[in-house]
Amino acid sequence: MIKVRGLILLSLLLVVLETSTLTFLTWIQKHLIDNVFISDDFQEFLTFLIIIIINIIIFCSMMFITPAVSNKSSVLIQTMLLRDLIKQMFRQPMGELQKERTMMLSHIYTDDIPRAASVSVELIRGFQRFFVVALSIGIIFTANIYVLLLLLSLSVIYVCLGYNFGKKGKNISKEVEKEKSKLMVFLDESISSTREVIAYNRESWETHLYHNIFSKYLKSVIKRGHISNHAMFITDPLLWGTLIIVVSYSGYLMFNDKITIGEFVVIFQLTSTFLSSMDVLFKTYLGLSSNWASVERVYDAFERFNKTDIVQGSIDSPIKEIVFKDVDFQYSCDSSKVLDRLNLYIPANKKVAIVGSSGGGKSTIANLLIRFNEPTGGDILINHRNLSSMDSDAWLRKLGVVFQEPYLFPDTVRNNLLMGKEVSEEWFRLVCESVLVDTFVSQLPDGYETIIGERGITLSGGQRQRLALARSLLRDPEILILDEATSALDVEIEKEIQLKLDILRKAKTTIVIAHRLTTIMNSDIIYVMVKGKICESGTHQQLMQKSGEYEKLVRIYGT
CATH class of the missing domain: 3.40.50.300 (P-loop containing nucleotide triphosphate hydrolases)
Structure with missing residues (x-):
């Protein structure tokens, strides 16, 4: 557990470094345009070029290292969950264990635990986007307060949408996983009972049961797709509309000499980064809400398998x-x-x-x-x-x-x-x-x-x-x-x-x-x-x- 915490902390530090270098590359363009290109200062250009190359090397290194570290933490979490749940399962009285459906447990092991473990990676990436948003707000504030207010208004709308769609997504994901487990249980039992089904000439009956169970699963998947499409239908126009407004307003300020060309470029790029980060945060939250259903299913499994208190006592002597x-x-x-x-x-x-x-x-x-x-x-x-x-x-x-x-x-x-x-x-x-x-x-x-x-x-x-x-x-x-x-x-x-x-x-x-x-x-x-x-x-x-x-x-x- 200490190793996992260390890897997650290291991932967060790497994310901060990766994001800072990327944001710096955007911010430095203002000075490159206003102080170098317009001033025609070649010596200053060489200095900026060296700085940019160093930042690019650091950024590219972080692009490879950060995913490797965060994925390793996810794999360790998955390994720990699998090991501990299997250990708990083996400790259960057989009477309790026999109440569990085999494929229900298989679904938890093969689907829910990997999805639950992936939450750590999603949280790290979510933190990265949040840090990008925070840096963008700070830099845009120094450039133009009105652009910042417009973007903050958009953030409030995204938070409200995320809360609304996240709650719906979590509930429907629970339903999807539940129906998927039922389908897997049915398929497993159908394969095992093939001899009896054929012997009793009940193929049509078995097929009818399959269609009923699959239809429920399909309906839940379609419903989840509708929620995702609905969210995209609202957020995408909002995203592009905001970008057009910011570009139009910033262009107006530039042509009226309120901001420099370099500031216009930085505002445009940071606005794009801000909006894309908000969109990724929104989708990350929806993904977390969906995967959180798996976290709860894994937690429920641990709760069910944690009823027996085992008192340790050695048995050294022969049984008399x-x-x-x-x-x-x-x-x-x-x-x-x-x-x-x-x-x-x-x-x-x-x-x-x-x-x-x-x-x-x-x-x-x-x-x-x-x-x-x-x-x-x-x-x-x-x-x-x-x-x-x-x-x-x-x-x-x-x-x-x-x-x-x-x-x-x-x-x-x-x-x-x-x-x-x-x-x-x-x-x-x-x-x-x-x-x-x-x-x-x-x-x-x-x-x-x-x-x-x-x-x-x-x-x-x-x-x-x-x-x-x-x-x-x-x-x-x-x-x-x-x-x-x-x-x-x-x-x-x-x-x-x-x-x-x-x-x-x-x-x-x-x-x-x-x-x-x-x-x-x-x-x-x-x-x-x-x-x-x-x-x-x-x-x-x-x-x-x-x-x-x-x-x-x-x-x-x-x-």
Whole structure:
């Protein structure tokens, strides 16, 4: 931030120097005409020529340096905004993040943040034009007070017009960006749902929706264009009319020997500079008003992503136990409880299974442990310390998780497995062979260097799950959470993987959430969940002897 402020301050100083040299070149023409050309003083001409050359060199240097410095400050601001917003987004509970539309966020990152960052450049250029106006007023004042009064009257009109059109421009720009975001969201979801649209023969319905959304966006763009044209229709005649009046009046003064030829030239040039600067200031203000809508959208995004206070606390010692103590969870105040005063004990270095019917709250336990969500009541204790007081990064480094529907990147198999982590080739091969990744990757065209397409579209569901298992195991986490991680695998392949997985995870904590009970029968502890509570716990044999909920699940889902 200090670097950005320094660059902006340097840009302002460079702008002052650039503007001063340009204005000096205009002002010096009076003396060049009146004291040199008319007096026919060649020696004085050479002196003025050297001064002009020095000023031109300084001005041209500033013309190159100033944009480079101001643009660098804009790029740094954009980088900081992108970095901080992504960091804030990753800190959000998954429940909150899932409320956001993907393309809405993409639009903020790719459009709003660059436009917001460009405000700094516009402000610097606006300051430059304001400084030009101030210098022009000072010089014209020394030449003729009446010309100055006429130009000041024009300035008042421009300020009033700028306020009026700026307010309209800001509001319509908000509407344009809002409708553009809706259009981008629709296009993204339309592409993703192409299979379903074609399968259900709903192309005409989808096309009708597109036309409705695009029409609203087009109307807002046309409305913004009308405001811009309206402003130009008023300001351009005003600009040229004022210049004609000033030139006519100054010419009258010159022919009546009230001002010199040099003063006439300077008044004419400074008036042109003044009017063009006022016009640029007017358009800059309109541009700022338009881009300020993006600034507000970025600010709103930071406000939405700034709700979670993260209390830092290191986790140095190994995890000995995980305890859920009277934990409640519900997605909103109006919804029913997903977890209801849940009490759960997970000892270290054991295989712990959590089973139950759909909607019982099993996956919610995984989401709470990963801190995708926070409990609405009770405590999750790690070695007798509250999980909410621990540093998220340090905690997540101890975890590995495999979801039922893993996300794969449009990259090589190897990069999807490693995700930037460095491991030995021996460990890489061992893990891939253990979860049978090697069996299908070896058949791919380029092996582990094969590009698997967006979301792993070129692979089957079972293959994607095996990659996800290997990806998590490669990290060799202290705690591994498997949330329906093998549901898409064939029974025989699943059994083979489970046997090798148990060997790899021997004497390590593994939490298995599953419907298919064959994957958890050898667990050290099995918890049975019903309506957000633990109703039974024990080993497979112990639970079968109770003839309770677990035994019913075995009969329903089979072994």
